Amino acid sequence: MRLPFSSQATCLVLTTMSSFVYQSTALRMIESKSLNPCQDNSSFTATLFNVLFTPHNRSITIDITGVSSISGYVKAELDVIVYGYNAIRTTLDPCDLDLAGMCPMNIGQLKNQKLNFPVSEDVVSKIPGIFYGVPDLDGLVRIYIRDTQTSISKACIEAELSNGKTVDQKGVGWSTAVVAGLALVASAVTSGLGHSNTAAHVAANALSLFGYFQAQALIGMTAVSLPPIVMSWTQNFQWTMGIIRVEFLQDICTWYQRATGGAPATLLSNLRDASVEVQKRSLDFARTTVGQGFNELSKRATDGGATEASSPATSVVVQGIERVGFRARIENTNIFLTGVIFFMIFVSFTTAAVALFKAFCEGAIRAGWFKGDKFEDFRKGWKIVLKGILFRLVLIGFPQMTVLCLWELTKRDSAAEVILALFFFISMLGSLAWASLKVFRIAQRSVAMHKNPAYILYSDPTALNKWGFLYVQFRATAYYFIIPVLVYILVKGIFVALAQSSGVAQAVGLVIVEAVFLIG
DSSP, rough: OOOOHHHHHHHHHHHHHHOOOOOSSSSEEEEEEOEOOOOOOOOOOEEEEEEETTTTTTEEEEEEEEEOOOOOEEEEEEEEEEEEEEEEEEETTTTTTTTTTTTTBEEEEEEEEEEEEEHHHHHHHHHHHHHTTSSOOEEEEEEEETTTOOEEEEEEEEEEEEOOOOSHHHHHHHHHHOOOOHHHHHHHHHHTTTTTTHHHHHHHHHHHHHHHHHHHHHHHOOOSSHOOOHHHHHTGGGGGOOOOHHHHHHHHHHHHHHTTTTOOOOGGGGGGGGGEOOOOTTSSOEEEOOOOOHHHHHHHHHTOOOOOTTOOOEEEEOOHHHHHHHHTTOOOTHHHHHHHHHHHHHHHHHHHHHHHHHHHHHHHHHHSSSTTTHHHHHHHHHHHHHHHHHHHHHHHHHHHHHHHHHHHHHHHHOOOHHHHHHHHHHHHHHHHHHHHHHHHHHHHHHHHHHHOOOOOHOOHOOOOOOGGGGGGTSGGGGGGGGGHHHHHHHHHHHHHHOOOHHHHHHHHHHHHHHHHHOOO
């Protein structure tokens, strides 16, 4: 059986890599939850591979399921790669290590094998301490199993390493959401008090902040090979794209997809039988090694290619938007519908809040809690204010819906979801195009009447409340710049959504788009 050898090799690697000893009360550890082949026709495959090294008790625990077709005397070449650099390279001989069943190796099937290996104090003491504390460790163990006499590689396996530390924290997401939400609430309150100009500027600044958060999220959605710490950092902002896991909503998405003729993916519900690895910088491509039965997921990742049911393991690419969904624990067939649902919840709650505030103001005045002139401008023009707020929400959600809707058109999870994608994309693009045209016409009328485009745009409360979010962030003579901004968002979304198969194309395209927008 080949288990002890693979385990011992990874053991030594994990031990050597486990050098980030961060003096804290938290449990120090180095772990890996994936084992993937790194050469064609590898003679060892694993559908489950979990390794945990804990330095406090100097032990490594291994849980593995796989198939080995290697026999005879072998040796292992072990490389430890850290942040792109080959930190350790050594050769291991199972006979020298006195590993039972490994000298020589035998063909066999491994099923839920659990082993525990002690690690010597000498090895643990040589591990650099910083490896335990640096978040999102970019470490990789790669093992080549070679025939002792011919040195021909019979198998290549590799495993990512993690110390359990990450910058992907729910607290960061909640904090940024609260900050952005408070900015929008401040704009609404200021508008209700009758300060339309101030409210428009506050709203514009809130939109800029929200746009920054979305820009971070879009980077994480690209198929570019990113360092682990970048993937984790951008994951903190995926809430701005509607990528938020709520258990019952996932059940609704799965039900809706089945009801409309789709075939939901089941990777997350079968993780006990799957060894998953997402795309990262140090890999040639992302591999998700899964067991039998994941034909639909493989079909999506290979643009319609079929998976042979008889294959013991299937390699599936998980990158870009699907990588973001996997890290958020959302099935890739539920990503689009999850984003749509949260956008609609956002719009519905905001509309309800404005209506309830209007009812509260009227009731408070009748009850004598407020004076009759309190929030007078809001009470008289609350419908105009509501329209302006809804247009703001459409502008906020435009990057999100552009990416998700266009991406859904390439995935076609179900016919109904494709129709939803077309409806939301066309309606939102049309609404913003019409609003931009409206601003342009108001400015032209102001120029014709007052020789100044800013006169009506900034002095008319109706125009300011309804359309001000489109132009107050620019100088008065550049009121039209919202059109280039919308084109910029659209083109950027197209690259992110439609170029998921090529990270290089996305990187080059986004650099060009950003450069043109900056220069322009």
